[in-house]
Amino acid sequence: MSNLSTKIGSVQLANPIMPASGTFSEDLAQVFDLNRLGALVAKTITREIRNGNPTPRICEVRGSMMNAIGIPSKGVDYFRTNSLPFYAQFTPPLVASISAPSVDEFARICEEITMPGVTAIEVNISCPNIEEDGKAFAMRPSTALAVMKKLRSATDLPLWAKLTPNTGEPAEVAQACEEGGANAVVTANTLLAMAVDIRTRKPKLGNVMGGLSGPSLKPINLRMTYQCAKAVNIPVIGCGGIATLEDVLEYLMVGASAVQVGTSTFVNPTVMVDLVDQLDAYMRENHINDLSEIIGSVRDKEAADAVFFQEAAE
Amino acid sequence: MSNLSTKIGSVQLANPIMPASGTFSEDLAQVFDLNRLGALVAKTITREIRNGNPTPRICEVRGSMMNAIGIPSKGVDYFRTNSLPFYAQFTPPLVASISAPSVDEFARICEEITMPGVTAIEVNISCPNIEEDGKAFAMRPSTALAVMKKLRSATDLPLWAKLTPNTGEPAEVAQACEEGGANAVVTANTLLAMAVDIRTRKPKLGNVMGGLSGPSLKPINLRMTYQCAKAVNIPVIGCGGIATLEDVLEYLMVGASAVQVGTSTFVNPTVMVDLVDQLDAYMRENHINDLSEIIGSVRDKEAADAVFFQEAAE
Amino acid sequence: MTQATHHTATAPAAGALSVFAADCTVKYNAPVNAEYGHLIVDAPDSILGCEPGQFVQILCPVNSSEQPYLRRPMSIYSYDREAGTLGIIYKIVGQGTKALTKLKVGDPINIMGPLGTGYEVKPEWNHILLWGRGVGLASLAPLAVEAAKAGKKVTTIYSARSKAVQLPIDQFEQPGATVITVTEEEGNSGLDNIRRMVEEQIKENGVDAIYTCGCDLALIELKDVCRIYNVPGEVALEQRMACGLGIGQCCSRPFAVEGDIVHKRVCKEGPVFKILETLV
């Protein structure tokens, strides 16, 4: 068995495969042994009790899906009394995920969720900031910095900033998160998208627009992972469209220290366990002893083949 | 035969189907009669003679592709003496596409390309602005406004601003273009993405990153088309991942007055002609006499079905 | 609408696997008529540990014309633990179900299940009434079989558009069972007429519980009937699904529970719900 372990700051993971928030719940324990995962990442919760968006909340697009679930939440108390004891049955570290519509509310839930049993806090700053113009905190470096600073002072637990691909400045946002005190960035959430049912002429989602996830998102979030890994010194956790071992390796090679798997679990419920096994087999076959030999190993500085050709001929 | 004609400002098109810049050339005349198209859109040209990027310039990702061609250009003279006479053999209006790395250079080529035979000018402002921080003009409202104002004073021809999805503020950018004097916006160009060959650990594109196009892009650029159509009063031309009649209808319904078809032509070289025929058949079958009955007809104000359910029960 | 509350997740105990995704083998796949297909697969015991009203999620095959991505939920139409087979009836509507029609005997097909919460039949109940419409009949079929096995009397009213698109009713023709088929074509499938039949059954034969699937209008009528005659009733509902496992809260629907509006997941707390809790 190769060494699949990886570190996200102070948090040691047995392997780099973990679920993406919102695509994982207690229910998956019916399908496989959750102890096989690198970490357990809970669904995002908010302080207020929320029902979420009108249905339909999901729809299919070519080769992928969209969702506008809208973060239904039962609040922090429910998390404490129900989710926490459930996840305590398993060995992988538990990562709570939180969100809020304002900086203060964000800080408050961050403090409240800082409790024994929670190893790290993923902060879903891809959600709209209602105090500014409704754009997600993670769309601009300034708002990302402001919220991360406040969150940093609200907890001693490691903070993972979950970024959004809905921005033209991903590297700058990642740097702002680092400056604000994030211990890692997760790249990234879903990308805003839309689909229309041409028969009814209604949007396919009750919420009109929603987030694209699945294989279509992979080349985009992979690029963002690459950009962020170049830009910051804290670990980057890749996320978006991961379905195969090749996807995992691409994310690791561009600089991710671990990856999150979301939508693929809906198609193949045991995909995360399969990926752990396949990664182990790949490393053994290729005589790679340690995951660190893969992380960040993309050969992006070397001239592409045809350029080489051309130069050799000068 | 239904009325498939549509107007982009003063430019009348026989039908709403036209090629996307860079995925169309004189060579396609070998495969079908170009007179079937709503317009002819030439490949983007620059003033300087450019070779484009190192190879590989394209690669496949799941269900789509990426390119980093890099706008090889033979300059304005070549366009005048070769492309223009060639396209003059056909009846659909010719749209030239231009790009430049600075506002002044952009204005200069805009003036130079203003010549008889060119009906409208598409300005590819999705390219990097080397005078600012290298981000594309169309990533921020301020830079989009600045370049469009300058371009507006450089030509009397209709200006179509080709936007980028690599921004968190698509509606604001579209509004800036309108304010700057654009006669239409095209939504949109490719989305920055990446892929790695896990065997060689090299990026799959010689340029490391490149633009995602094809079906994966559709829900994203469709959303952007919807946002821009809501935000501006000038016509919007949809573009991104269009392959089927359903795709065309979705773009029209969210507010596009016409659409551009790019990558699909690589897979099915006659797809644009097929789409014109299918649109005509669809309109006849559904007793739609005029394209205006489809454009912008999305029922986004109506409660989604399940909400209706819920409210009815209150 | 009163203050929002939520479904109470019954979290599984660690280590107790109860849902399985398995490569099954196509044993039979043929059209029932122009609109429906009937698929039977060799399935493992794990999935066959199912109950009437549960469903499976099918990973439909991909080909050059159809590229479904998510799994598709399908009611379990029949299961036979001895023969090791599972059957579904699918209405051919889009990408996924069109792709199903192309499956050939011997082809592999990945099926996940059993999923959701099925119908409740109390041991003391003797006569149950089923009202199915269209492909809704699929969900009710195992219920008819199991109830008959348990010695109960089953009356089924099956309503379809026409004789041509009727589903086979052999699973309902159990000893002591009555099956009444009505069609629009024959003009005897009006809601009034069916409701009259239901009320007749209640009044003349005594009905302990009513079950329905496949028609919102039938549900509205039955909600009224259940209230008036104080008969318990259940309905199998549909909702667009993604995970099918209760993970994503993709398929929540609002229900009226003791004066509150409660969101329940169709894939987990459902697909079978109490008729009186539905919001129609």
Add this chain to the structure above:
Amino acid sequence: MTQATHHTATAPAAGALSVFAADCTVKYNAPVNAEYGHLIVDAPDSILGCEPGQFVQILCPVNSSEQPYLRRPMSIYSYDREAGTLGIIYKIVGQGTKALTKLKVGDPINIMGPLGTGYEVKPEWNHILLWGRGVGLASLAPLAVEAAKAGKKVTTIYSARSKAVQLPIDQFEQPGATVITVTEEEGNSGLDNIRRMVEEQIKENGVDAIYTCGCDLALIELKDVCRIYNVPGEVALEQRMACGLGIGQCCSRPFAVEGDIVHKRVCKEGPVFKILETLV
């Protein structure tokens, strides 16, 4: 590198269609050996109006394991206008070619062609020499056939890794033709050895032109040979392609033309290029 210049597009006249995308029917599809497959399709006359060295773009089928998106370029290995057939030899490497192995006789498959610029053989040339490596032989096969038909003498050197992965050479065994096969296995496929054979042919039999495909190292040797002996030579190159039609400038490669570096499209000006213009 000198100042950049560009390929000169020879724009087609309006109205003259010369490339066709057609649904063909699989007539034969079977492995040649563990690495190669041989596909023959019924193709329309339009596509069969092709020449040696041209290629087609194949829309590979999609299934649950393989989902190729872009077309895949394949050299035309054989064409028979009378029989209405077109053949290719494909090396099984990835998504698209794996999907090709699953095609069955009678299946439809969309093929676009003919594409690109083929080999040039001047009427006055009497003896041509071909050097193919691996699947590169596919591109050379129609050249051997047509040259023999035109009464020319064809000498073929075919180099492969081993006997086990050799391609059929029947198309090269024309009247008056010589075929020499060498393999790494037998130890006679070294570049030195092949170069010696080429030089021998030039010196002893006189060679009017040399053609090669499938190996960059062979190209380097032949560039030297062509220069030294002043023999014209052509090579069929590969490059990752998208459109195959010259539209996207996806597949450009730099060439040395009269002291300048010129970018040419492999799919349009190529895939066949003058050996002396290549940059290797």
